[in-house]
Amino acid sequence: MAGAFDRLPSYSVLMCVYDKEIPVNFNDSLESMLMQTYPPDDFVLVCDGKLTNELNIIAKSFQSEYKSIFRIIRTEENMTQGAALNIGIAACRQEYIVKMDSDDISEPDRCETQMRVFALDPELDILGGWVEEFDSETGKAMALKKCPLHHRDIMQYARRRNPFNRQTVAFKKSVAFNAGGYSDLAQCSDYEFAVRMLQSGAKAQNLPKMLVRYRVSKSYRRKKHWSNTKSFIKVRHRIYKSGFSSFFDFLIPVTAQLLMFLLPTRFTDFIYRKFLRR
Secondary structure, rough: HHHOOOOOOOEEEEEEEOOOOOHHHHHHHHHHOOOOOOOEEEEEEEOOOOOHHHHHHHHHHHHHHHHOOEEEEEEOOOOOHHHHHHHHHHEEEEEEEEOOOOOEEOOOOOOOOOOOOHHHOOOOOEEEEEEEOOOOOOOOEEEEEOOOOOHHHHHHHOOOOOOOHHHHHHEEEEHHHHOOOOOOOOHHHHHHHHHHHHHHHOOEEEEEEEEEEEEEHHHHHHHHHHHHHHHHHHHHHHHHOOOOOHHHHHHHHHHHHHHHHHHOOHHHHHHHHHHHOO
8 A cells, every 4th residue: 555655745743722622523634634545654743732631631641552653832922823833843844734624524535636746746735625514413424615626717806805725735845934823813714824825936726625524603793793803804905005905995804794793693693604615
């Protein structure tokens, strides 16, 4: 079986976890990445601040089982997500980094699929795919969240919205560093990171394939929170000021986000299901 992977690049998995994570979700997420058909040979887990005893036990058990590749990096205090990710990127040993959230589930062949695409196109710098949203309580699949596939379409889409499903992203470490890594934004840093990668000249692609199963419970209802709305506006203002998008590109999604915040939940649920999943 090893011969089938001889020409595939090695890769690091990067995951951040903090004390609010649900232990069983964390365990499932780790397992989904370490049981890949083409396994990683480097796994960096950034523990962002002090974890609960349950989360620590899970992290240490995986470190014990995969001691040759599994490394834990701990920060003294809880940081912004971007700051924690930058620490992890710096620690990754491989040029290709597969980012993984601590509560989602990757398909068994996710990493093999992505590394095969990178192997076929060495100039490709950032690669994502589709996600399946599922109910975290029942496990029932709810929707397939798609995204633009080709570089030109990704560039156009990125002027108003994140062109990647952030749960699926894999990228080159060197290109991420050249783009400045993640920002200090408390939220929405994945979108800003994607835009700066594109601005730096990164070649991008998305695959028409479901790579990750994503828990809906943490999804669109967060858009009703004022803190998330402020972060949404802040990141789009940064992107507009950088010259990547026009004022019109800034105004349209910000207006939509404000409406999502102000309208009753039954309306925002409908809008999300019908429009924002696409």
